Amino acid sequence: MIESRCGILCDKCEYQEKMGCGGCVHIDKPFWGDSCPVKSCCEGKGLEHCGKCDDFPCELLNQFAYDKEHGDNGKRIEQCRKWA
Numbered sequence: 150m151i152e153s154r155c156g157i158l159c160d161k162c163e164y165q166e167k168m169g170c171g172g173c174v175h176i177d178k179p180f181w182g183d184s185c186p187v188k189s190c191c192e193g194k195g196l197e198h199c200g201k202c203d204d205f206p207c208e209l210l211n212q213f214a215y216d217k218e219h220g221d222n223g224k225r226i227e228q229c230r231k232w233a
């Protein structure tokens with residue numbers, strides 16, 4: 150069972166409880182904004198998660214995964230590889 154489009158594991162996320170986030174696979178838009186470019190891209194391609202994409206891991210996903218403030222040092226990319 151996948152938990153997100155980008156490889157984030159929701160059960161390890163502090164916002165699940167704090168924000169009542171159901172995980173981006175189950176909601177139309179993320180709690181933190183109108184849209185997530187990764188979610189939109191992935192769903193626009195009709196893919197379950199980024200690991201199934203021919204362009205994986207793309208520049209956009211890398212930017213998110215290695216963001217200094219919000220990234221996880223690439224963990225989500227590894228997770229996508231496991232799901233794939």
Ligand code: SF4
Nearest residue numbers: 153155173179185188
């Ligand atoms: S960053 Fe985007 S794709 Fe990743 S879990 Fe959040 S909403 Fe989903």
Ligand code: SF4
Nearest residue numbers: 190191199202205207
């Ligand atoms: S790996 Fe990049 S191009 Fe592929 S679905 Fe994810 S965000 Fe889109």
